[in-house]
Amino acid sequence: MMRTKKLLPAALALMIVLPSFLDQAAAAEGEGKITSKDEVVYATLEANGKLDDIYVVNTLNVAEAGKTVDYGEYSSVKNLTNLSKLDQDGEAVQFDAPEGKFYYQGNMADNTELPWSIDVSYLLDGSKIEASELAGKNGQLEIRIHTAANEKADAIYFENYLLQISLQLSNSYQNLEAEGGMLANAGKNKQITFTVMPGKEEDLSLKADVDDFEFTGINIAAVPSTLPIDTSEMENMTDDMSTLSDAISELNKGVADLNKGVSQLNDGAASLRDGSAKYKNGISQLNGSSSQIVGASNSIGDALKKISTSLSSDTAQMDMRSLSELPEGLTQLADGMKQTANALTVLRENYAAAYGALDGAVKGIPDQQVSEEEIAVLYKSGADASVVKKLVDSYAAAQTVKGTYSQVQKAFAAVDPTLSQISGSVTEMGTALNGIAGELSASLKNTDMSGLDQLQKGIKELSSKYGQFHSGLVGYTGGVSKLATSYNDLHTGITGLADGTGELNNGVGKLHDGTSKLNDETKDLPDQMKQKINEMIKEYDKSDFEPVSFVSAKNEKVASVQFVIKTKAIEKEEQAEKKAKPEKKKGFWALLMELF
Structure with a gap:
């Protein structure tokens, strides 16, 4: 009886998983049809803003299952949808995709550049200090963020994308000053958010008194600027201006x-x-x-x-x-x-x-x-x-x-x-x-x-x-x-x-x-x-922007491209060591068994 009870979850798992494998094998017989593609670019930066790692999660909307080809200058690729193999030949990535959404990850080549040049510097009590020396320090801290166009990358993203730069701060940060930033409560913490308009270079600054300093890092989201500007009230405004002009x-x-x-x-x-x-x-x-x-x-x-x-x-x-x-x-x-x-x-x-x-x-x-x-x-x-x-x-x-x-x-x-x-x-x-x-x-x-x-x-x-x-x-x-x-x-x-x-x-x-x-x-x-008003709308509303693939100009039917960028945290040594201990990786079957 005990053996039967132990085998029952495994049998149930096989009953759930095997039909999907059979469907994927059957799907491999014809040509797949893709209706649209989404790209999310994930980038990790050093604490000073220098690029460390970058990869892309591709989401393909497959209308008809079958053999499919996507393109990207990847150093390696990984299937995030199932266990089928991805074949990489130069920029071409070939795979058998089932109907529905198909996800795969592409790790970008070492020479890949982000569209933005991001520089982060730190000052403690008015003097510059390296990020590696900041953990555990006390005093008046200033974090300076400079964003500009990266001349080595395609300017289309810099000219059409809005940057939202946010910093999450614990309650150990006091006397916050962030000119141009929006302060909000995030649970017991506080969050400062800056907005950089398309095509603009910015110098941002955050000042605070810190005690036993630690920092979770800077989060940057880049999306097309689609500001829905309501012009229905424009006539009332212009009528008021006409009255003023007449007066x-x-x-x-x-x-x-x-x-x-x-x-x-x-x-x-x-x-x-x-x-x-x-x-x-x-x-x-x-x-x-x-x-x-x-x-x-x-x-x-x-x-x-x-x-x-x-x-x-x-x-x-x-x-x-x-x-x-x-x-x-x-x-x-x-x-x-x-x-x-x-x-x-x-x-x-x-x-x-x-x-x-x-x-x-x-x-x-x-x-x-x-x-x-x-x-x-x-x-x-x-x-x-x-x-x-x-x-x-x-x-x-x-x-x-x-x-x-x-x-x-x-x-x-x-x-x-x-x-x-x-x-x-x-x-x-x-x-x-x-x-x-x-x-x-x-x-x-x-x-x-x-x-x-x-x-x-x-x-x-x-x-x-x-x-x-x-x-x-x-x-x-x-x-x-x-x-x-x-x-x-x-x-x-x-x-x-x-x-x-x-x-x-x-x-x-x-x-x-x-x-x-x-x-x-x-x-x-x-x-x-x-x-x-029309000039402002023209400058900042990029609703007519047509997305272009970040990974390869050969990709078509690109519905959206987004960027998620994060700088590394600044932590005290003992905290970093805890995170550095590698956890034992669990296999697919182990993860599946945990469901039961």
Whole structure:
């Protein structure tokens, strides 16, 4: 009974295995048909990235069982599907394949190169160290990984394949830093994953504080880059960009209008400053001649008194020559007053023109108020912050000018009627003096000594009333002096206003240049965005990539080629020795018996 029980599992095993062998033997009679092939390239690297070993696991999808040929530059091959023999003749690998999936391994020749050049270096506390010396060390560790194209291999994989580089770290790694890497928890360990896009060279770095250092190695998977990019939301994005572009265009138009208005304001302020300078010079000259006018008037008054006194004395002793000079003096005085009145008229006309230009320029500043919320939106619009600040400062300066002008406008408006009144008064005085001089001259020509009494009375009355005229003249010159002194301050303010509007004009001009440039660069923003998205899709989406066999160009119907690459672990010596002890290999029958 015991013997029967022992034989039963073996009999069951034979019943399972023998039919498959019989099927494989029968399949060898015809030609096999392969519908597709997959290749997985396994590579082992030294800890520093140097290639150590490389082999390929081939998966053939066999539609019809029979004799089959595959190709590869292998140093040796191994059947992973059944116990049938693989015949190798150069690159050709011949075998009898049953229907379904057929697996076999090909160990690559020594001259085989990976498509990527991978260099791994280690630094401990800032100093380079060999990987063989790292096990069990403590300190700050940095692992640097450099990936680039291997010039000795076919570039098609480098240009179309995405690299996923991952490092699994135990909890003995602390204070992890991995710029550009994605950190994830993997059970009690942590995993850092880097992604290298097709056709790109990269320098990757991982930093950590380690204690009793060990390292399981770097795992690298290379697959075709097939990024499914959904473009359905592109229209919404481009609509938003169109709104932004339109807003910037409107902003540029508004700044252009502001620039035009500020330019007009600056022109008006400059005209006002020039007219004010002429007025200041004229009033200063008038004020300077006031003392001469008053002195001349004093002389006239004294002369009239002397004439009146002389006429009151003995007629026989009177000097008629001095009396004849009086009309000429009065005429000269009248001419001087007429010139003064004319100068005041010209000054009034210049002032009126300058005041009109200033009034129009200031009223041209828009009354619309810009709120703080609107200014905040403008800052967030993406425009150059310095340019926006200039715009806000310019707006504040323009509103200040408008507010200041509204406060002093009455003072500006009062100057014109004052000048008109003074000019009229001076004209009247000059006309009166001309009349007196004419009457006196006529009287002297037509008067003999018998009519001297009448002349005495007239001169006496003129002398007594001339004092009133002289008092009025002194008051007028005093007013001119005050006006000249006060107008210096007013002219200083007008000059400051003109300088301020000049700076405002320059600032708004630069702002307009900036908004114009921004408008030029963003007016085609939606189309530019679409173009960039399409370029990105074209660069990184390799969904139209057709796989090419890694092992031989003769292979057809290649469905996929993938790479699985791993660097050797860095372990302490006792740990490595445990792994180095060879385990007793179990035969096929031993493995089969374990199933039961």
